[in-house]
Amino acid sequence: MIGKFITVEGTEGAGKSTAMRFIEEYLSPTFPLVLTREPGGTKLAEAIRHLLLHAKETERVAPMTELLLMFAARAQHIHHLIKPSLQAGKWVVSDRYIDATYAYQVGGRELNLETISLFDKQVVGDVYPDLTILLDIPAELGMQRTEKRGGEKDRIEQEQISFFDRVRTTYLERAKADPKRMKVIDASLDLTKVQAQLHAVLDEFIKSQSL
Ligand code: Z5A
Numbered sequence: 532m533i534g535k536f537i538t539v540e541g542t543e544g545a546g547k548s549t550a551m552r553f554i555e556e557y558l559s560p561t562f563p564l565v566l567t568r569e570p571g572g573t574k575l576a577e578a579i580r581h582l583l584l585h586a587k588e589t590e591r592v593a594p595m596t597e598l599l600l601m602f603a604a605r606a607q608h609i610h611h612l613i614k615p616s617l618q619a620g621k622w623v624v625s626d627r628y629i630d631a632t633y634a635y636q637v638g639g640r641e642l643n644l645e646t647i648s649l650f651d652k653q654v655v656g657d658v659y660p661d662l663t664i665l666l667d668i669p670a671e672l673g674m675q676r677t678e679k680r681g682g683e684k685d686r687i688e689q690e691q692i693s694f695f696d697r698v699r700t701t702y703l704e705r706a707k708a709d710p711k712r713m714k715v716i717d718a719s720l721d722l723t724k725v726q727a728q729l730h731a732v733l734d735e736f737i738k739s740q741s742l
Pocket residue numbers: 541542543544545546547548549550569570601626627628629631632633635636676677679680687688718719720721722723725
């Protein structure tokens with residue numbers, strides 16, 4: 532792969548969308564960027580996203596169905612967008628990716644880790660992020676932020692606080708296990724301080740690429 536792959540992760544309301552805008556502003560003058568998100572990023576993957584987040588009205592989504600749909604969307608995303616973009620030398624920045632599956636489906640839903648690792652190997656393979664920015668925030672504060680923002684909660688956002696606590700713990704455990712790739716940012720601070728941390732992480736990453 533020639534381009535670089537950056538992912539942004541965090542629990543609900545951590546500020547990922549806000550961070551994506553900042554990253555775009557910061558990198559786009561220098562690097563050819565493709566901004567995307569998961570679940571989603573292609574037409575079919577966006578249709579799967581809609582099923583995943585708004586299927587409540589039709590029938591309850593079983594945890595294993597949720598997992599398989601996440602990976603189905605990801606397979607499309609990798610094949611049609613991420614891989615070709617990286618091969619064309621673009622920098623791909625994705626709002627969520629594989630770490631979200633470990634955090635939400637292993638941590639949150641308590642699905643089997645080995646099953647997910649197997650799909651990780653088969654579907655993601657070597658299309659792993661070069662840098663993952665984890666926006667860390669206590670679940671309660673993240674929920675307060677999204678409540679303040681307003682709008683209807685999707686199916687996953689309606690989970691209990693204990694679910695989001697497990698999601699956060701799993702994210703932090705993954706970051707601890709892979710500190711070179713995953714950089715943790717304190718997202719509970721005000722926007723200027725969050726942006727300064729993002730700035731520092733991106734600068735360090737760019738510097739490491741040009742060595
Ligand atoms: N999911 C999964 O289960 N498994 C997977 O493998 C994948 C995903 C890939 C969709 O994700 C759902 O899919 C998600 C996980 C699951 N479900 N949940 N929960 P999503 O990324 O589309 O949805 P989200 O996590 O719910 O994102 P969000 O609610 O839009 O939050 P956000 O993008 O992190 O936050 P934001 O919109 O940038 O900020 C929230 C508000 O806080 C907003 O009003 C901001 O202006 C404000 N804000 C942001 N930063 C700050 C600071 N620093 N201070 C004060 N206020 C701030």
